[in-house]
Amino acid sequence: MPSPPSPASPAIELDALERRYGERVALAGVSLTLPAGATLLVLGPNGAGKSTLLRVLATLLRPHGGSVRVLGDELPERAWAVRRRIGYLGHEPLLYRDLSARENLTLHARLHKVAAARVEELLADVGLAARADDPLHTYSRGMVQRCAIARTVLHDPALVLLDEPRANLDPGAAEILEPLLAGRTRVVTSHDPAEAERADVVLGLRAGRPHDLEGLYAT
């Protein structure tokens, strides 16, 4: 049984990671080490492989080559153990639109064996307490994103994987995000090079391969 990584041990270790969709190579030769508690920013143009990298780390896609260790556990073999310690915020909210925010979060709390009180706490933190019993399909996109953020951190994950987390959020709502993510190792994708200031490690991706930040967006 691998033990949880100490603060000094890496949260993510990738060695020559490869992932394909049929014949098309989505990721190739991606290697990096991210220390626990650090923030990795993945930059790149559309179709660079940023979301694919996050989905591999989130155990939603299997790697086709190389090795992937997340929080000390090898993927895909130990995916089950990894799932309890990661939070994934994707392009889609990963929530049921006909259920309310409270019902969605309560479902995930039960699946993650989290106390119901945590649901109420998070509903207040993301500013949805007043609309908590309304079905999600009546929410604006920003409100759905807030609910998705609450789902992502519901089980207090050590590592959060955030695919353009500020999409659909107004500036006020974006501030909600920071305290919820404090103290966690983060992998964040973005198109915005200015976000590099807030990252400890920056990975440039272009056509699925690591690329220098200079000329990353050149046409």
Next chain:
Amino acid sequence: MRPTSALLRKELRLEWRSREVVPAMALFSVTTFVVFHFGLQKDTVDGSLAAGVLWVTLLFAAMLGANRLFVSDAQDGALEGVLLAPVDRTALFVAKAVAFFAFLALVEVVAVPAFYLLLLGPSAGDAVPGLLAVLVLADAGIAIVGALVSGMATQTRSRDLLVSLLGLPLLLPVIIGAARATTPLFALGGAGSLPGKWMAILGLYDLVFGLIAVAVFDFLLEE
């Protein structure tokens, strides 16, 4: 059991909110019986014809429901949210199969009386206890295979086609068994006894496909 009951509650709640599966299946069944009533040009049917009409109608209604079983999961990546939880995926299968069984039972609360009214004679009332036993065994098989096939098809583009293409052949033994078991119940001149052999076949089918489904469902949901 906690994840299974949480997922089952979610299934029932979603159906209560959307009312997409059960009303469609019930309406289809009743409409089909009306069509048979006029199409066969008979006020009453009996024996194997009655059994065939009942089970073919219920099977096609079930396919309609199986096609919708994972629709809410496919929207907004909701299924991925569940798959990211550290939960045995068998819990998801059991919740889907139990929910589907409940949907079938609800549909039959409407469909079977309609069948009696439109196609069976007034003397067929004594067939009810035996019919209930057959319905329970056949519904269990349909729910197991329906949830399995629907889960298999959910990641594909041609979901609607795949559920029918895979589900109908797999459910053929259930239809044969259920129709054979039901035929004596609808015999002219009063209900006969349930044939033990066909009831045993239905029970065995449920057991075998239940075990297969539990064994393979995890792999079916892999990308």
